[in-house]
Each structure stands twice: as structure tokens, then as C-alpha cells.
């Protein structure tokens with residue numbers, strides 16, 4: 256069990272892995288009230304030290320083990336590439352530290368269960384960094400749907416596609432580094448589908464592979480027993496607006512811009528159409544609500560966030576496992 260964090264000091268974050276998203280999220284940690292980047296650990300000490308100079312009083316370590324052993328951090332943010340999430344999260348949990356683990360939480364559902372079970376057994380907070388679910392416009396869409404603004408949800412569509420040029424060394428195409436569009440990008444549309452429709456009764460997935468054998472493009476069709484449907488797709492090579500639309504019996508809600516970080520929401524009810532602005536526009540890179548939710552849960556002594564429950568994280572990994580099986584991608588060791 257983690258110690259209670261006194262209200263009069265910030266939540267002290269330890270950053271595990273000194274890569275691209277670690278830097279972006281760390282900048283947002285510094286912008287979010289009551290949070291501070293306290294330490295960083297990387298496989299290489301010089302790399303960690305170079306990362307730390309940007310953040311005042313940030314300690315740096317040349318190993319993940321030293322970082323998680325630091326008594327003066329309250330939570331570890333696991334920001335390695337996906338194959339490292341499992342062991343790094345367990346390392347932190349075994350050291351008695353709560354964790355925020357980048358998406359996808361692990362390579363597969365079995366790994367996710369191990370990590371989340373270990374956290375529960377140790378009575379430590381754990382959460383997948385699925386920031387879309389903490390985004391205020393996505394939460395507003397959930398609220399509007401609960402209030403019946405578009406009638407009964409009948410279906411949705413969402414995509415995430417980056418338009419990358421194939422590069423065998425890029426982690427997105429490297430099977431040894433968890434490469435593939437499904438885990439990197441598809442986790443967002445699948446989470447969007449799960450959030451507004453729940454688990455499908457049937458999922459048909461088909462797709463194409465890149466020259467390294469990683470999944471390049473996958474389309475998923477969900478069917479629910481009540482007739483509701485989802486059309487979800489992701490692609491490394493195609494480029495798309497990455498939006499999401501939820502179709503109701505009386506109207507629809509569409510994200511303006513990316514579904515995981517909308518710049519607005521367009522709501523069509525039975526008799527009117529209106530637009531909602533992004534309340535966090537201009538506030539860093541948009542990770543503030545996720546950081547604030549972790550801090551809120553830690554201060555409240557929770558072991559999971561109601562916004563990103565463990566059961567949902569595992570169910571979504573199971574759907575990604577299934578889609579990957581259908582398109583024919585396995586990771587080394589699976």
C-alpha cells in the first residue's frame with residue numbers, strides 16, 4: 256500500500272524511460288497544479304541526465320531499478336516502448352510504487368492481467384494512460400448520451416491512421432519493439448467503441464501487413480445483439496482525420512479533430528445542432544486531465560480510476576488480441 260500524500264506538497268512523479276512521450280507528458284505534469292517531475296530513469300545515465308535538465312530539481316538515474324527505489328517519488332510513469340511496459344510496471348509495483356502505464360498497457364491481455372492483478376494485490380494504484388477517457392469533451396459526450404441527447408446509441412465509427420512511410424527500424428513496424436498499428440493506434444478507436452457501446456457480441460477484423468509482418472491496416476466491424484454496430488479502423492500507412500462519430504436513434508455526436516483529443520464536439524439532437532469548444536485548448540498538450548486524475552486517485556487512496564477501470568483495460572486488450580489473431584500478427588515469445 257502506498258503512503259498517503261500530504262495535501263501541502265505536489266505529487267512527485269518518477270519518469271521511467273526518457274523518450275518522446277515521456278518528455279511531452281512531463282511538460283504537462285509541470286503545468287498541472289499539484290504535480291511535479293521529481294526524477295527520471297533511463298537505460299543510459301547520460302540520456303536520463305539530459306532529460307532531467309529541463310525540469311527543476313529533477314534527479315536522474317541510469318537504470319529503471321534505481322528510479323523505482325527512489326523513496327522521494329509517489330508514482331512511476333512507465334513510458335517505454337510497449338514490450339517494456341510489463342516488466343517496468345511490475346518492477347515499480349514490487350518496489351511499492353503506484354503506476355501510470357502508457358498505452359497499450361501491455362502487448363496482450365495476459366500481460367495486462369498480470370500487471371493489474373499485481374497492483375491490486377499490493378493495494379497500489381495502477382492505470383493505463385488512456386488519456387482519451389479523461390478528456391473533458393469525451394466525458395461530455397458520455398454525459399450527453401447518458402442524458403438521452405441523441406436517443407439510443409445505435410452505432411459508431413472511429414479511426415486512427417498516421418500516414419507513415421514504411422521504415423523497418425521505426426518502432427511502429429518493428430515486431431521486436433511491439434510494432435503494428437493496432438497496438439499503437441487501434442487502441443484508441445477500440446477504446447472509443449468500448450466506451451460508448453461496450454463489448455461487441457461479434458467482431459470481424461481484416462487487414463494487411465507491412466513488409467516486416469507488423470499489422471499495417473486493420474478494419475474491425477463490431478456487431479451487438481441489440482443491433483448496434485461499430486466500424487473501427489487503424490492504419491500506419493494511410494492518413495485520416497482520426498475522428499469519431501456516435502450515431503443515436505435521434506441524432507449524433509461527432510468529434511472535431513481527433514477522437515482522442517478533440518478540438519470541439521458537434522452535437523446533433525432531434526431538433527438542433529450545436530458545437531462545444533475544447534475547455535483545455537492551449538493548456539499544454541492535453542494530458543493535464545489524465546495527470547490530474549492520477550493525482551486525485553492517489554490522494555484519495557484509490558487503487559484504480561473509475562474513468563479507466565482495470566476490467567475495461569483488460570477487455571480492450573482482449574479485443575486487440577482477437578483483432579491481431581484475425582489479421583495474423585504474433586509478437587516474439589507469444
Ligand SMILES: NC(=O)c1ccc[n+]([C@@H]2O[C@H](COP(=O)([O-])OP(=O)(O)OC[C@H]3O[C@@H](n4cnc5c(N)ncnc54)[C@H](OP(=O)(O)O)[C@@H]3O)[C@@H](O)[C@H]2O)c1
Pocket residue numbers: 271272273274275276277296297298299302334335336337339357358359384386426432438439
Ligand atoms: N499517450 C500518448 O499520446 C502516446 C503518444 C506516443 C506514444 N505513446 C506510447 O508511449 C510509449 C513510448 O512511445 P514513444 O513514442 O515515447 O517512444 P520512444 O521515444 O521511441 O521511446 C520510448 C522509450 O522506450 C525505452 N525503450 C526500452 N526498450 C527499448 C527498445 N528496445 N527500443 C527502443 N526504446 C526502448 C527507451 O527508454 P530509455 O530512455 O530508458 O532508453 C525510450 O526512451 C509507447 O508504448 C507508445 O504507445 C503514447
